[in-house]
Amino acid sequence: MMMKKMMSAALAAALAVGMLSVPAMADGTFKIGAIGPLTGGAANYGLGVVNGAQIAVDEINEAGGIAGAQIEYKYEDDELDSEKSVNAYNTLKDWDMQILVGSTTSGCSIAVSEKTKADNMFQLTPSGSAQDCTKYDNVFRVCFSDPNQGKASAVYIGDHQLAEKVGIIYDSSGVYSSGIEMTFEAEAANQGFEIAVKEAFTADSNTDFSSQLQKCKDAGVDLIFLPIYYTQAGTILTQAAMMGVEATFFGCDGLDGMLDMDNFNKELAEGVMLLTPFVADAEDEKTQSFVGKYQEAYGVTPNQFAADSYDAIYTIKAAIEDAGATPDMSVSDLCEAIKASMLKIEMEGLTGTITWTADGEPTKDPKAMVIRDGVYTAAE
């Protein structure tokens, strides 16, 4: 009996060692995986990410791949849940993924980064904007961090003297919204305006904003800051118009997508300002080509998530080429090589010219946009 047990243990150990020593990759393709919520309420974000990346992958493969090596690409759904996101990551790992683009949302990205850290896999999140997403040195991001956006918004409002009294309506149950709100408030103290009203809502109460708007109206604010997503912003604009609130509305990249909402009266969005790195109506050739392809393939206008992940794939390409990395490298060696190159490359992407710092943060200029006659135009 004892003998049998020892035999089986020895066999098991031999098998385990055997499995470990199999080389990770030898077939000459880079395997890139993506994770995002593809079902449920946040599906728009995840679909943007996986589809945006798909377009970039197709373009690169058509043009001959990364230094001659083709990209294999696969994505998994995480249903906006950290646990499912880790499951998705493990599934992709079983597929021999070498580089991860994801997760799409902050909480999921943080949970997955703990795993990529353990495996030392290079992770580039297109849109995980919370500060902790890039806590580890193997994780970089394409989008602005939340603190960055809040600060940039406050500085922009202050510099351009857009308002003296500011009201904020934000989603206190959302990581994105509360993250921006926090740094906006902190930076506002250094700027020449005061925050007269600060009103929160939660995911459970995001359909009626009349009381928040009434408070803004009573306080006589000149500008209402909306660090929220466009679905709620659309409701706010509709209600504000009915209540006769006369203030400028100012938001961040979450407002991108508002003009494409079903049954939304675009006139309401007239004069809304937003700081965003990407708008689908931009005139440059790159954006036009991307938007054209995206619309053809998926029938909708790409949002900022799609642009971020499109940039993410090209960033990976640039970093691999810079490092001279090859597909047969182990996941960990590949990560080290790309990590070093990330600090050297300058990326001309859809979302601006981006460089990275060692803490994983991108440096790029936010563009201020204002909606005029139903289209985004650059604010001066």
Add this chain to the structure above:
Amino acid sequence: MKNSRGTMTKVSRDNLGTIIMLAVVFAAVSAARAAGLVNSHIDGLLVPICVYAIMAVSLNLVVGILGELSIGHAGFMCIGAFASAFFSKLTAESMGAFPRFLIAILIGGAVAGFFGFLIGIPVLRLNGDYLAIVTLAFGEIIKNLINVFYVGRDSRGLHFSIEGQMALGLEPDGEMIINGAQGITGTPFDSTFTVGFILLMISVIVVLNLTNSREGRAIMSIRDNRIAAGSVGIPVTRYKMLAFTISAVIAGFAGALYAHNLASLIATPARFGYNMSILFLVFVVLGGIGSTRGAIIAAVVLTLIPELLRFLSNYRMLIYSIILIVMMIVNWNPTSRAWIRRHITGRFRRGTGAGEEG
């Protein structure tokens, strides 16, 4: 057929069977892991499976054995998760992993149990629908409350606010522990399959022993007829409280296990809301109300199915619901049950008398 073997009753033998089943599965899975036969996808699912199995055991105690409908059990799990993660985050540097996790689990269970007791005082005087409504509200309240908690730490000590991070007035070197809606990030990774299994085993043994004791019989008599139970002198409210609190403690354990398996703990509606509570209820109902073993099996199967169906992409949602409906029908239809007993379970369990009455 109830031919007694030795002095064991049918119930004890059935309970022992459950424990042996769990131990065998654990041994088999551990061996497969050691042999490298388990891919990382399944490997990553082992701890979540333990979490859900423990939740199923916990809720089965309230729904199946006490006979009260609780649809806010995710709330207790949420409390356990946050209490234990809070403790671990506080002592992450000052304690070793093992004692820290042990204490964290105990704290998770204790805090959840305390809330279970507190909620139980008014709630367990209610019956039926009213109890369900209040527990539902409780789960939602907990989730929303935790979303406005801001706790930070700096050299001057702990700071607490429900206003926002700014209101804490942290020094520059300060660190956020609970950051409102952003929850707790960076909880140490302490949960392992072994710990999960031990917790599951403890929960199962506690519940089975309770069921099989004087208290358990009192609890079941309340389920079967509250008025009759009261009339023979059983203190109804006391025993209800007992079962409810134990159930909350076990849910707290599950929460602690969950929190230490992921680096980000956020009280999202999808994770700790109404839908999750209903999912736990599905485990219990599908497993056969009152059957601890059935609840565990249902939890394992229903956690695995959506993951194993990943290759179907988004169709997995559709297939999952169909499987759920089919299982529900097959499991409860007398004809199909008889067929299964005759053709499948009968072969393995000849002589012990199939059926898992609670």
